[in-house]
Amino acid sequence: MDWKAVLDSQPSEEQVKSVLEALGAVNLNEPTPELLAAFSTLVNQTIFDLPALSYEGVFQSITGLGCIISQLGILMNSVNQSPRIPVLVSLLESVFDRQTLIRDLWIAKPNEAQAIFVGSRLLSTTSMLKSDTWVADGKQYSAWVAAQLLVFDPPALLVDKTFKLGYARDAFLAFLASPEKFKHCLHSMRPAQQRYAFAHGGFPSLEYLTVESSAAILKYLDPSIDLVALAQQFPLSLRLASACIVKDFVAVTRKLLSSWGDRAAIQTVSMAYQAAQTQILVSLACHMSAQDAKVIMGSMEFISAISHRLESLSERARSMGTLVADMLSQKAGDKLKFAMESGEWNFQVYTPRPLADALAELKAPKHPELELTPAPITAEKGSDDEGGPAGDSDDEEDEKPVAQPVYIKTLLEYLSSDSYEQIQSGLQYGSQLIYRKADFGTEVHQYAPELLVLLAGLGDKFNIRNFSELRQQIMTAILVVDYTQGELVAKLALTGDLSLFQRMSLMSTMVLAAKELSNYVEPEVAASKLLPEAQHKTFAKDIDSIVYSLQDRLVLDTKAKMTEELGGPQVLRVSKKLQLQKGPSRGTNKFAKIAARYFFFPLAAHRPRRAGDYTPMILGHLLKTLGLLIYYAYPSNDMPDIVSELLDMLVVLSGTEPVLIEAAYTALLVLCDVAGGILVSRYPQKLAALYDWARQSWQDVPDERVQKLGAGVVLRLGDLVEQISKMLEG
Structure with missing residues (x-):
């Protein structure tokens, strides 16, 4: 049968079905001139003339997918967006419904499948689409590829390239849907590939979990890389998590001491990075045994590191040295004792939680410090801050002027509400209230984190006059009264x-508070x-x-x-x-x-x-x-x-x-x-x-x-x- 001739002759539905059946009987993963000609007619004419037919079967092939991508590219580069694009996108979505698509095409034509799915060919074309289709969303597409790879035993190359599509975090989360299979995939990868996967996908996915949950997932996956070394550039929770699951405390600590105590590094490496290393050393000391601590204190790495730290002209560098020396000496039971300021550091001992609980938290993580729209607080019945008696009608309650907030809890309630009057009153009197409460009890300190999180993401939904200035005045007042919240403001920013604008406003808040x-x-x-x-x-x-x-x-x-x-x-x-x-x-x-x-x-x-x-x-x-x-x-x-x-x-x-x-x-x-x-x-x-x-x-x-x-x-x-x-x- 001359497929192209039939398709070019304004065929009926039955004739097209016959062509599709005939195409299904040949190897569609080996493009031939006849196949390419038939598919060219399909994507240029037939699928638009007879849209009710089911075409996805023949397009679930190297030749079929290649023709869809090529035609999309041509239409995308045209001056005007063609009305044919949505039809091709819909066809592509139906083609991707096949759960074993990547596996089947990889077995048939590995190089071509790799180029289509984890190369730049498909994603670079679909990313230009102006529709809401998921195939144009890099995050959803990367998660789809990861889910496809979990149905078989993929080569390390495919897994590695999935992480390098540009959406490593989404791929990592999708892989964790099947931890056992993902662990097997990771262990088939080279250390450099694993390091990339965790640096760009793993740690960014886990950084907002609790330390115990992050530790549980990292411990289960057990990659053949130095997680402690990688964690030094990531937030505190991941540094603590990586330190509590170390297998060989002596080897890891001595390696870290070598870089942390290097004389040139002390002078040139950023102090924030040195602080991150110090926190890991502190956490390692908290989790290691007394015998490990004694071995480390007798090593040349420890002696050189502490000596170089104590010789430093930087007071902060010296204090880090005394802190680590004191921690290890206490752990070893020695009498060596340095004076140290401990308020900045975390000395807690962590135990990884059950993997199932950690994965449950990963699916629905709770990040109170980053949730920017907390639920409104319900005031207690009978409170002096209530709008009126329980028997008042809604109209009477709306007409009654909103009282000026006199408690921080009330201020939080006002700013969390959907009432114009309450939000305006909260903004107008908020900074005055905070300064007034500064010297009375701990009310400001108790509600400061929640207030800052709320204000950081608060939008001007009522177009209130001077909204931004009033909002910033409250945040500045909080930071002046409770300067320890500077760490939270920096993290939010x-x-x-x-x-x-909200990020820049938070940084401005830090400056205004510093000035005051x-x-x-x-x-x-x-x-x-x-x-x-x-x-x-x-x-x-x-x-x-x-x-x-x-x-x-x-x-x-x-x-x-x-x-x-x-x-x-x-x-x-x-x-x-x-x-x-x-x-x-x-x-x-x-x-x-x-x-x-x-x-x-x-x-x-x-x-x-x-x-x-x-x-x-x-x-x-x-x-x-x-x-x-x-x-x-x-x-x-x-x-x-x-x-x-x-x-x-x-x-x-x-x-x-x-x-x-x-x-x-x-x-x-x-x-x-x-x-x-x-x-x-x-x-x-x-x-x-x-x-x-x-x-x-x-x-x-x-x-x-x-x-x-x-x-x-x-x-x-x-x-x-x-x-x-x-x-x-x-």
Whole structure:
């Protein structure tokens, strides 16, 4: 039978059925010219002329799928979206209904099946679709591929490429639907493939579970890789989980001590990363036996690591050394005793829970710190905060004015409600209530986490006037009264399921709270072209206005040099009316003592682990926030450590994006202003690298305001580099 001739002759349904039956009797996975011609007619004409027929049987083949994908690609690249696309998409969905599709096609044609399902051919085409089909959703598609692989014994290559489709977390969760089969798949993979699967899929899937549940799943899967080494770049819960399931505590601890105690690493590795390593060592010490602790304390790795830590110029690095030494000595029963501050670290011993319970939590995880729409709290009957007697009608209750909240619990209830009046009242009086309650009992501290989570994701569904400002005032008040919540705010800002504006608002909240805690007094600065005059007349309500004001002040003292050395067409000249202002005046800086632990390092700990983790806008806001936190923390004893951390981020993130360039300039001006001596004495190489970058970048900035900012940075850094040269010359 000439299939194409029949299909081209305006066939009846019976004739098409005959062709489909004939096609089903041949090997459709070996494309021939005749087959390709028949399938071309099917996808170009027949399925649209006779849509009621069932075509999926013949298209569940290498040839059939290839023709659908090719035709979709052609139609997608046309000027106008063809009405034929939905028909082809529907056909593709019905083809994918076959539970053993990948297995059957892999057995028939491995290379072609791999190219279609876990290569870029199919997903790159369907991702351009504008329909709501699941085959165009990379997350759902990756989960479908994983489910397909679980029905047979797939080669490691297919499993590995499934994780590399770009949606590793969704694939990992789908694989866990059958833990036993998934474990077998993992053990067939090479260590490098396993490491990728856990780094991009496993740990991101488990990071919001309890430590006991994460540990249970990791222990069951038992990959042949060092989970402790991998966990160092992930959140605390995963570091604790990986530490409690170690099989050979001596080997793992000695290996970690080698990198943690390396003299060069202590000086150059980010302090957030060193803190992560320290927490793992603490957790390992909590779970190991006394005999293991004695063996470790007698090793050269331990002796060298502690010696290098105690020799460090960084107070934080030294404190980490004393902490680990004390933990291991106590575990070993020795008399060695260091004074240590334990509030920052987790010393709990964890036991993995039953696997079934862990998987149940994975299917319906509860993340109270990240649930951004908590259920409204029901007020107790008879409370003074109730709207009226139980017998009042709904109309009377609606008409009665909402009382001003007098308890934090009532404030939480108001902000959780669907009532315009209650939300408005809560926003209007919330910050006043929190400050008023600060010195009375623990009410603010009790409800602070829940309030912050609620406010972080609270939307303006009633278009309330000054909604954003009032919302931020409440969050700032909470953070001022209970500064320990800085860790939660940092986590929400960079890991919560929030909008861009909400993330930036949380970081601004940290800055505003830091400013208030530091007793910072805003100096009077004349209006300039760096800062619009209107902004000088308004109290700084967000991070941008604070940044503009700070940029204005820090650039003023370079105005003479900017005119003399960098004058000309490149630089916008500074008005003669601008007067150099002295540094900010402060009272007792309470923030200096808490900045590193509760604000700076929690935020820095969530900095991007991979390229593309955050948008340039978020990264720019993060750099500005960290810079301002350092500014308000001066003169903290932790300055060397937080300066080092910010320098590392600037070296990596400065880049060429305009928003990142401005943020980097701002952060560098702050460092020059409050930490010039530290930059010169401790970090001359990083300083020189950033100076070279600033010199190369500032003249190419299109924005005149930012260009002048860059000129100020070049001069400030140039002065510091000159100091380094003089020191070297003796």
